[in-house]
Amino acid sequence: MTFAQPFIHIDRIRLFSGNGEVYRAFHHLVAARVGTLLMVPLHLVVGRCDGVVDGCPVPWEEVYAVMEYPAVHPLSNPSRWVGGNDHIQQLGYLGLNPEDCQLDHISPMANGNPDKVLRLTHPSGVRYAVCQ
Secondary structure (H helix, E strand, C coil): CCCCCCCEEHHHHHCCCCCCCCEEECCEEEEEECCEEEEEEHHHEECCCCCCEECCCCCHHHHHHHHHCCCEEEECCHHHCCCCHHHHHHHHHHCCCHHHCEEEEECCEECCEECCEEEEECCCCCEEEEEC
16 A cells, blocks of 8 residues: 655644644644544644644553554454445545555553543554544
8 A cells, every 4th residue: 555645734643733822742643622632643744833732631551552552353344334434434534545545443441441442543654543
């Protein structure tokens, strides 16, 4: 599979934030709102980053889970993901093709409570996770 290396403007990342803030953590820019988490590697970001907040908008365990947690039940075709089309379409705001992404379920444990999460991972390192 070949893909073009995306360059993502910081204003597009801001669209994924519940409070309009973008955070810098784990060598990524991170945007979060209730039930979603977007992580974009710093080297893919264009635009002014002087308003970025150093820190993480969610517990570091959640970020680590989205970055490193083993996949459970990978799905082969994200464009046919039933019930998640709205989330997949949001990747269009970033200029990413969902068919270039890997879609899987992860089940991270945070504070002893299992959560079922869908995760889209682009080969460039962009990750987008949605709680079901």
